[in-house]
Amino acid sequence: MLRAALLLSLAVLAGCAIPQARDGMASYDFGLPRSDKEANPRLQHDLVVAALTAPAWMDNAGIYYRLAYQDATRPQAYAQSRWVMPPAALLGQRLRASIVRASKAGVFAPADGVRADYTLRLELEEFSQVFDAADKSHAVVRLRASLIRNRGLVAQQSFGIEQAATTPNAEGGVRSLIAASDAAGNLLIDWLAANMKR
Numbered sequence: 001m002l003r004a005a006l007l008l009s010l011a012v013l014a015g016c017a018i019p020q021a022r023d024g025m026a027s028y029d030f031g032l033p034r035s036d037k038e039a040n041p042r043l044q045h046d047l048v049v050a051a052l053t054a055p056a057w058m059d060n061a062g063i064y065y066r067l068a069y070q071d072a073t074r075p076q077a078y079a080q081s082r083w084v085m086p087p088a089a090l091l092g093q094r095l096r097a098s099i100v101r102a103s104k105a106g107v108f109a110p111a112d113g114v115r116a117d118y119t120l121r122l123e124l125e126e127f128s129q130v131f132d133a134a135d136k137s138h139a140v141v142r143l144r145a146s147l148i149r150n151r152g153l154v155a156q157q158s159f160g161i162e163q164a165a166t167t168p169n170a171e172g173g174v175r176s177l178i179a180a181s182d183a184a185g186n187l188l189i190d191w192l193a194a195n196m197k198r
Contacts, residue, residue, distance in 0.1 A: 091127065139161075
């Protein structure tokens with residue numbers, strides 16, 4: 001009897017030690033940082049990366065989807081799933097980390113107060129899971145980049161990536177949005193390398 005009580009107590013304590021989602025809510029981030037083994041340092045100039053901006057409707061932690069087969073003009077958020085912070089903050093961190101890994105020079109934030117050769121401004125235009133049918137969806141990531149030097153525009157480019165989701169739910173949407181974000185980051189670095197010249 002004593003042994004059974006002890007085992008029950010240990011099981012209860014073990015259950016308390018495992019973090020549980022509050023009210024069944026699942027929270028997502030972009031996972032572990034990408035490996036430095038994938039890094040290919042080729043950006044040669046100091047760069048200030050401004051905070052990524054996004055439309056006001058994205059200024060929350062919602063994981064958004066659109067039902068293109070019904071009405072693509074209505075972004076909707078999953079009720080039981082969310083990001084750990086607004087998508088612009090998560091994507092901004094991911095893109096900045098990718099730029100740091102690809103840079104041989106310094107990468108700074110505006111708050112650092114450092115004068116750099118170039119400034120990069122990024123605007124997030126779309127970050128959602130789009131359903132073409134009830135059981136078929138893909139991620140859409142669209143952002144606009146502006147490269148500035150000495151207060152003058154050097155180059156401006158829009159990037160649009162679509163990535164098929166493996167499952168038609170929040171988890172599938174999250175995984176496809178992360179993959180699309182990383183693909184957009186690779187294109188952004190290629191573009192920076194082509195445009196950041198003395």
